[in-house]
Amino acid sequence: MTVIHKQDVVDSVADALQFISYYHPVDFIDAMARAYEQELNPAAKDAIGQILINSKMSAQGHRPICQDTGIVTVFVKVGMQVQWDCDEPLQSIIDEGVRKAYSNPANPLRKSLVADPAGSRKNTRDNAPAVVHMELVSGSDITISIAAKGGGSENKAKMVMLNPSDDIAAWVEKTLPLMGAGWCPPGMLGIGIGGTAEKAAVMAKEALMEPCNIQELQARGAETTDEKLRLDIYQRVNRLGIGAQGLGGLTTVLDVKVKSCATHAASKPVVMIPNCAATRHIEFTLDGSGPASFDPPSLDHWPEISLENSETSQRVFLDQITQEDIASWKAGDTLLLNGKILTGRDAAHKRIQELLEAGEPLPEGVDFRGRFIYYVGPVDAVGDEVVGPAGPTTSTRMDKFTEMMLGQAGLMGMIGKAERGAETVESIRQHQAVYLMAVGGAAYLVAKAIKKSRVVAFADLGMEAIYEFEVSDMPVTVAVDCHGKNIHEIGPAIWKVKIADPQL
Structure with missing residues (x-):
């Protein structure tokens, strides 16, 4: 009878979460490097390059790959012959490991979980509880698969109850464009098929724990329906x-993973969950002999990359920016930002809205007139850092506040990731504003461009407070120019046609 010690689980969970916060799986690095070598669109190649450079920087600096250090998902397979040295619930044991990982002073991870999700949405302050799935299996050890899943990709999960004769691949092909770019492609797709609605969702999430190996499957050929x-x-x-x-x-996508199980004759539940460019997961086994150990990958796995677009980027100075300057920018242009920007996410925008509706002034130091806002919730700084990893959050969530920010608050431009809705694009055009896109999945790289940082308002919101950043050569792409030209419409449309060309 194997005795599993509580502290071994706690320490292993904590160490695993720290490990995956700054090390991508090697198979994922290889797949991303392959995509970089094959990419023909300079803008997309530059984005993948930034992701790979950021990944290597995080591995060297032991700092998070992405500022969104995720909600913790854990799959635990417990052998029937296992005995525990305590009677605490497994949930409590794993949550203790989560708290230990996220409060590590050497590499604090951003605490993003909120309780009372339909009400106060108050931060739990420790990133617990984790989402735990437990299964009893044969054997005398326990296997734990653990992931840190970002909100941007999780929010794009899709579920459908298809008719038994419906084409699953056709549904994915129709649905994926509707997900936009908020899940930070290129990444992976997990597809769960069968069972019931909730079973399909669990299978889709578990599928994302598997390695990238689609090239191996292509080489040997598919043998099963799922393959x-x-x-x-x-x-x-x-x-x-x-x-x-x-x-x-x-x-x-770098890979597609499929898990399926038996279902009702009248049913065909399908769930699709994407994993982003900050894919983070690991598996380990405990046999009673002590906590798990994790071997860091060799830095030789990362390709040597120099960003070509940096040589053609236009350097701009935000503290002296004019409307004429913005009018000269075109969708797809690459810029290097210099100067001061304010930050703000969902909670800060909601408070600004409440103040404006009440006719009350904004907090001292918060003046958006003629300025740019960066949609970000950074990781806490350590050592001599100005700020921790500070990549963009999904801009679409701020669409409902955009007209207010441009029309009432006087904002000139926005910086974030992913596409904007049609009404927001029209608002940008009407106000002659601009929307700039930073690369999601390059948070540590972006943080190196931030030279000064201070909280100017709503400090109680933690990572959702309003900061003022002073940036130097922060790389961005003009996603929506002041004429309403939208790179997230133009780019995919052009490349869909090019890919269909047999001469490509």
């Missing part, structure tokens, strides 16, 4: 031309 479906979806999705960060290009 045939993987190849079909992989080809269909990449033919859409969505590309890295939704800019248009050859690679939208």
Whole structure:
């Protein structure tokens, strides 16, 4: 009878979460490097390059790959012959490991979980509880698969109850463009098929724990229905031309994973969950002999990359920016930002809205007139850092506040990731404003461009407070110019046509 010690689980969970916060899986690095070499769209290639450079920087600096250090998902397979040295619930043991990981002073991870989700949405302050799935299996050890899943990709999960004769790959091909770029492609798709609605969702999430190996499957050929479906979806999705960060290009997904199980004769539940460019997961086994250990990958796995677009980027100075300057920027242009910007996310925008509706002034130091806002919730700084990893959050969530920010608050421009809705694009055009896109999945790289940081308002919101950043050569792409030209429409449309050309 194997005795599993509580502290071994706590320490292993904590160490695993720290490990995956700054080390991508090697198979994922290899897949991303392959996508970089094959990409023909310069903007998409530059985005993938930034992701890979950021990944290597995080591995060297032991700092988070992405500022969104995720909600913790854990799959635990417990052997029937296992005995525990305590009677605490498994949930409590794992949550203790989560708290230990996220409060590590050497590498604090951003605490993003809120309780009372339909009400006060108050931060739990420790990123617990984790989402735990437990299964009893044969054997005398326990296997734990653990992931840190970002909100941007999780929010794009899709579920459908298809008719038994419906084509799953066709549903994915139709649905994926509707997800936009907020899930930070290129990444992976997990597809769960069968069972019941909740079973399909669990299978989709578990599928994302598997390694990237679609090239191996292509080489040997599909043998099962699920393998045939993987190849079909992989080809269909990449033919859409969505590309890295939704800019248009050859690679939208690095791999597609499928898990299925028996279902009712009248049912065909399907769930699709994407994993972003900050894919973070690991598996380990405990046999009673002590906590798990994790071997860091060699830095030789990362390719040597120099960003070509940096040589053609236009350097701009935000503290002296004029309307004429913004009018000269075109969708797809690359810029290097210098100067001061304010930050703000969902909670800050809601408070601004409440103040404006009440006719009350904004807090001292918060004046958006003629300025730019960056949608970000940074990780806490350590050592001599100005700020921790500070990549963009999904801009679409701020769409409902955009007209207020441009029309009432006097904002000149916005910086974030992913596409904007049609009404927001029209508002940008009417106000002659601009929307700039930073690369999701390059948070540590972006943080190095931030030279000064201070909280100016709503400090009680933690990472959702309003900061003022002073940036130097922060790389961005003009996603929506002041004429309403939208790179997230233009880019994929162009590359979908190019991919269909047999001469490509």
